[in-house]
Amino acid sequence: MREVVAFTKSTDREEIVKLLKDVGIVVMRDHGMSLSQYNDFLLDVGYHQHPKVWCAHKEFPIFWRVNNQAVDDHGHEGLFGKHDIDWHSNITYTQDSHEVVCIYGHKIPTGSGDCSPTTYSNTVPYFKTLPKDVQDRYKKLYTKWTYDSAKTFESRFINIHRAGLDGEALAGEAKDTSDDNLNHQINENAKTQSIHNAINFDPSNNHLYKKGRHQYEGYNRLSPKHPVGAQGLFFNYLNIEDIVDENYNPVDDGLEIYNTLKQDLLTDNKYHYVHEWQETDIVIADQLTGVHRRDHGVPDSVERELLRATFWYKTQDRIHYDYSL
Numbered sequence: 001m002r003e004v005v006a007f008t009k010s011t012d013r014e015e016i017v018k019l020l021k022d023v024g025i026v027v028m029r030d031h032g033m034s035l036s037q038y039n040d041f042l043l044d045v046g047y048h049q050h051p052k053v054w055c056a057h058k059e060f061p062i063f064w065r066v067n068n069q070a071v072d073d074h075g076h077e078g079l080f081g082k083h084d085i086d087w088h089s090n091i092t093y094t095q096d097s098h099e100v101v102c103i104y105g106h107k108i109p110t111g112s113g114d115c116s117p118t119t120y121s122n123t124v125p126y127f128k129t130l131p132k133d134v135q136d137r138y139k140k141l142y143t144k145w146t147y148d149s150a151k152t153f154e155s156r157f158i159n160i161h162r163a164g165l166d167g168e169a170l171a172g173e174a175k176d177t178s179d180d181n182l183n184h185q186i187n188e189n190a191k192t193q194s195i196h197n198a199i200n201f202d203p204s205n206n207h208l209y210k211k212g213r214h215q216y217e218g219y220n221r222l223s224p225k226h227p228v229g230a231q232g233l234f235f236n237y238l239n240i241e242d243i244v245d246e247n248y249n250p251v252d253d254g255l256e257i258y259n260t261l262k263q264d265l266l267t268d269n270k271y272h273y274v275h276e277w278q279e280t281d282i283v284i285a286d287q288l289t290g291v292h293r294r295d296h297g298v299p300d301s302v303e304r305e306l307l308r309a310t311f312w313y314k315t316q317d318r319i320h321y322d323y324s325l
C-alpha cells in the first residue's frame with residue numbers, strides 16, 4: 001500500500017517541506033501548538049498573503065474562517081460555510097496562486113455524523129505506480145482549462161465561490177454587504193495574489209520570480225514543474241476543456257486520459273485520504289498535486305469552523321523559480 005498521507009508532530013520546517021514533496025499530505029494531531037504558535041509555525045514554513053475578505057481572522061489574518069455561522073456583524077457566514085464542495089484545488093484562475101493549503105480544525109461538532117470530513121485525493125503515490133513511458137508522456141501534456149463550464153469535459157458548474165453565500169443570510173442587507181460584494185472581495189483578493197505580495201517575502205528576491213498570471217483560460221502542465229520537486233499531477237477536473245501537447249494541439253486520446261485520471265483519482269478511493277476532524281487537527285496539503293472536497297453539507301444546528309491558510313514554498317526550499325503550471 002502506497003503512503004497517501006504522512007502523520008507527524010514535527011514542526012521542523014525542512015521536515016514538513018520534505019514530506020510535502022515526498023508524500024503530498026501532512027497530518028498533525030495532538031501537536032501541542034497553541035493557535036498563536038501554529039500561526040508562527042506556518043509563517044516559518046511558507047510565504048503567506050493576508051486575504052482581505054469579510055471572513056479573515058481578526059487576530060491572525062493569515063487565516064480565512066470556513067464557518068457555517070455568522071462571522072461578521074452583518075450575519076454573513078464564513079467562506080464555503082454550509083454546502084457540499086466538489087473536488088477542487090484552491091488554485092483556480094490565479095495559476096501562480098498559493099501552492100499549499102493548510103486547514104486547522106477550530107470548532108468541530110462532536111455529535112455523531114456531524115464532523116463533515118474533508119477528503120483529499122493525492123496524485124503523488126498514484127504517479128509512482130505509472131509506467132515510466134506514461135509518466136514521461138504526462139510530463140509533456142497540458143490541460144486546457146476554462147471557467148466556461150459549458151466548454152469543459154464535465155460540462156457542469158462548480159459552485160464553490162458562492163458556497164455558503166446563500167439568500168437568507170443576505171436578505172435585507174445594504175448594497176455594500178451584498179452577495180455580489182462578498183464575491184467581489186474574493187475576486188479582488190485572487191487578483192492581487194502573487195508570491196511578490198506575500199507578507200513575509202523578501203523583496204530583494206523579487207527579480208527571481210515571474211509575474212503572477214491572472215486569467216480565466218489557458219494551459220496548465222498536467223504534471224507540474226514542481227517548486228520543491230514533487231512528482232504528481234494537477235487534475236482540477238471541473239475546469240478541464242481538453243488535453244493538449246507541448247504545442248497546445250489536442251491529443252487524440254485526450255478524453256481517454258481524462259476519463260482514466262477521473263476514474264483512478266476521483267471515482268476510485270485508493271488514493272483518497274478522508275480526514276475526520278477533531279479540534280486542533282492540522283492537514284497540510286500540496287495543491288499542485290492534489291485536490292480536496294467536502295461531501296456533506298454542514299447542518300445549521302451545529303457550528304463548524306476550520307481556519308484555512310495557504311502558502312507558497314520559500315525561496316530557500318525551491319529548486320526553480322519558473323512557473324509550475
Ligand SMILES: O=C(O)CCC(=O)C(=O)O
Nearest residue numbers: 066080085117118294308
Ligand atoms: O470545509 C471543508 O471541509 C473544506 C474547505 C475547503 O475546501 C477549503 O477551505 O479550501
Ligand SMILES: [Fe+2]
Nearest residue numbers: 088089090292
Ligand atoms: Fe478548498
